Amino acid sequence: xxxxxxxxxxxxxxxxxxxxxxxxxxxxxxxxxxxxxxxxxxxxxxxxxxxxxxxxxxxxxxxxxxxxxxxxxxxxxxxxxxxxxxxxxxxxxxxxxxxxxxxxxxxxxxxxxxxxxxxxxxxxxxxxxxxxxxxxxxxxxxxxxxxxxxxxxxxxxxxx
Amino acid sequence: xxxxxxxxxxxxxxxxxxxxxxxxxxxxxxxxxxxxxxxxxxxxxxxxxxxxxxxxxxxxxxxxxxxxxxxxxxxxxxxxxxxxxxxxxxxxxxxxxxxxxxxxxxxxxxxxxxxxxxxxxxxxxxxxxxxxxxxxxxxxxxxxxxxxxxxxxxxxxxxxxxxxxxxxxxxxxxxxxxxxxxxxxxxxxxxx
Numbered sequence: 001x002x003x004x005x006x007x008x009x010x011x012x013x014x015x016x017x018x019x020x021x022x023x024x025x026x027x028x029x030x031x032x033x034x035x036x037x038x039x040x041x042x043x044x045x046x047x048x049x050x051x052x053x054x055x056x057x058x059x060x061x062x063x064x065x066x067x068x069x070x071x072x073x074x075x076x077x078x079x080x081x082x083x084x085x086x087x088x089x090x091x092x093x094x095x096x097x098x099x100x101x102x103x104x105x106x107x108x109x110x111x112x113x114x115x116x117x118x119x120x121x122x123x124x125x126x127x128x129x130x131x132x133x134x135x136x137x138x139x140x141x142x143x144x145x146x147x148x149x150x151x152x153x154x155x156x157x158x159x160x
Numbered sequence: 161x162x163x164x165x166x167x168x169x170x171x172x173x174x175x176x177x178x179x180x181x182x183x184x185x186x187x188x189x190x191x192x193x194x195x196x197x198x199x200x201x202x203x204x205x206x207x208x209x210x211x212x213x214x215x216x217x218x219x220x221x222x223x224x225x226x227x228x229x230x231x232x233x234x235x236x237x238x239x240x241x242x243x244x245x246x247x248x249x250x251x252x253x254x255x256x257x258x259x260x261x262x263x264x265x266x267x268x269x270x271x272x273x274x275x276x277x278x279x280x281x282x283x284x285x286x287x288x289x290x291x292x293x294x295x296x297x298x299x300x301x302x303x304x305x306x307x308x309x310x311x312x313x314x315x316x317x318x319x320x321x322x323x324x325x326x327x328x329x330x331x332x333x334x335x336x337x338x339x340x341x342x343x344x345x346x347x348x349x350x351x352x
Binding site for chain 1: 170175178187194200203207208211212214216284285288289303306308310313327331332335336339342
């Protein structure tokens with residue numbers, strides 16, 4: 001490579017050199033050249049004026065009120081999400097509990113309606129039909145209670 | 161309290177940790193947003209939206225990853241959505257919305273200790289800020305992330321969701337364009 005070509009190649013790489021974006025081998029080649037070339041060093045200084053200026057640009061400050069306003073809103077949003085998570089966890093636990101109550105209540109229901117011995121009834125179709133009716137009834141009652149509670153909460157929210 | 165500790169606490173819903181992180185990042189995030197959207201009122205609105213988004217999404221943040229990149233990506237996505245909603249010409253056009261001709265750059269506080277140095281530095285910084293403002297959005301953001309936020313090339317690639325080679329290419333072109341703008345306005349001589 002002629003000396004002229006080398007200058008051109010080094011100058012071509014200078015924007016990335018001053019941006020710290022050159023790979024190690026290219027970086028060392030440019031640095032080596034700069035150590036012996038006054039013209040390219042002067043060219044480097046021109047690029048450094050730009051990058052140095054960019055680094056020293058004044059930092060615009062957000063208005064003080066913006067910080068407080070944003071913090072208050074973000075904290076409220078954080079609390080909302082925390083409540084949502086709690087409600088979701090409570091709902092999952094409630095569903096599990098409902099299933100447990102449903103299953104545990106089944107023998108009691110059978111005892112009250114047909115006697116303990118009928119638990120051993122091999123008439124599978126009838127047993128499962130009763131179980132389905134019992135489960136649907138329980139879940140409908142639970143769902144209605146949840147809807148009523150939700151409506152009440154909405155009404156309270158509107159009044160607050 | 162280190163950033164990691166604050167993030168862990170914020171993930172548990174600690175409002176004090178949110179205030180700590182906001183205090184730490186407020187200037188950087190505001191500056192980045194201002195560089196992207198150029199209008200202080202828009203930047204303020206996006207600043208607020210960014211922190212609300214942080215409050216919503218912090219639990220989905222993987223603590224083993226780079227928080228800076230995550231935070232700036234949130235801010236960037238909101239800014240890009242905002243710019244898309246506006247007229248396309250506003251993406252890269254000159255600063256508007258101020259009939260006095262006052263640019264965002266000229267409203268920035270002036271640095272420098274002595275009056276003469278302050279005048280010179282202020283003039284240079286003002287010209288450079290105006291030149292930066294005139295760059296297309298994709299160039300403006302790599303310049304501000306690299307030189308103002310001092311992010312590594314790989315971090316910038318994470319924020320922009322682009323390959324490292326693209327970041328380098330944009331950096332190269334943006335610096336070349338900045339030099340051209342400053343060179344043209346200074347009669348062929350670079351005087352940033």
